[in-house]
Amino acid sequence: MTTRIGLVLTGGGARAAYQVGALRALAEILGQRSPFQIVTGVSAGAINGCAIAARAHQFGEASHALWEMWESLEPDSIYRTDPRSLAETGGMWIRDVAGGGRIGSTRINYLLDTAPLRQLLETNLELGQLQARYRDGSLHGCAVTATNYGTGTAMTFFDGAPEIARWQRTTRLGVREPITVDHVLASSAIPVFFPPVRLRDGFYGDGCVRMTAPLSPAIHLGADRIVAIGIRYHRSDDQTLALNQQPLVSMPSLSDIAGLLLNAVFLDSLESDLERVQRINRTLALILPAQGATQPLRRIPVLALRPSEDLGQLAGKQYSQFPRTLRYLLAGIGATEDRGWDLISYLAFEPIYLRRLLELGYEDTLRRRDEVVRFFAAG
DSSP, X not given: OOOOEEEEEOOOGGGGHHHHHHHHHHHHHHOSSOSOSEEEEETHHHHHHHHHHHXXXXXXXXXXXXXXXXXXXXXXXXXXXXXXXXXXXXXXXXXXXHTTSOXXXXXXXXXXXXXXXXXXXXXXXXXXXXXXXXXXXXXXXXXXXXXXXXXXXXXXXXXXXXXXXXXXXXXXXXXXXXXXXXXXXXXXXXXXXXXXXXETTEEEEEGGGTOSOTTHHHHHTTOSEEEEEOOSOOXXXXXXXHHHTSOOXXXXXXXXXXXXXXXXXXXXXXXXXXXXXXXXHHHHXXXXXXXXXXXXXXXXXXXXXXXXXXXXXXXXXXXXXXXXXXXXXXXXXXXXXXXXHHHHHXXXXXXXXXXXXXXXXXXXXXXXXXXXXXXXXXX
């Protein structure tokens, strides 16, 4: 029986550039043809995942093209940064509040206009090639997840081999339908900052908002082993303890609170899911083969690739490169070059920051070359 390896890419705005560096390193280590028969993405990871899936037969070329796309990005490649657009959006928020506090009314429910992002995706994502990849066998399944704002459900839209069945859990559903640019836009629509996207019967936003088990779509699609590329710096226990012993020096700003909330949305779910899968794997390893034959669970090895540096702190170093009008608006909620780095890191589509993330992902993964080779050889 063929072992299927799944690729899981979570998201987080500009931070997802780190994944692209890691993917390019994987292509260098493993070769041209994609080692991933299953690709799933959430948030900005949906953009990277679909780019890789559409060219699964040309993994090296796909990772190189994705690197070039991210390397060329600027803020106005993602959202409108001209003073007039930003002022109009800000003015609508002010009018809504002054008109009775109707934030989130039909007038305005986002801070940034992402029309440029749609154009970028339509130009660079070859989603029409996905059906060919399913037919030639280089791809078994592909999925992206978005959050239904009306029901609070994490909707995973998937396509692929006919034997893949839809699934249903309390807060998440798997629905088969061809993946389009609208699905990817919805999955990557950062709440409050990016506008919701209309899909099917409602409006959808970033998939990380309600996806508490980001590894699950790959498992439902049939993955036997998983490579997960995260965007959270993995602190040691000692570092975590030391950080929480530091005294509080000032009242947190709105940007500090917003950054913490976005971290909870984008970073914590993958870490929790990795711990859950590792715990299940350890438990199953203790079960005797005769007993394990009746168990509905199966052991799924996971290789997790994470940044060796804090991506929020890296963004703080690039603050002065932001467009002046955007810096003015961010300063209004307390985001400056001295604080609010986590919030900044999700919107920092600045070339100097993105290049550093690309390089960091590439370097971190190459340093784990032997581990990567062993993981894929075992499959």
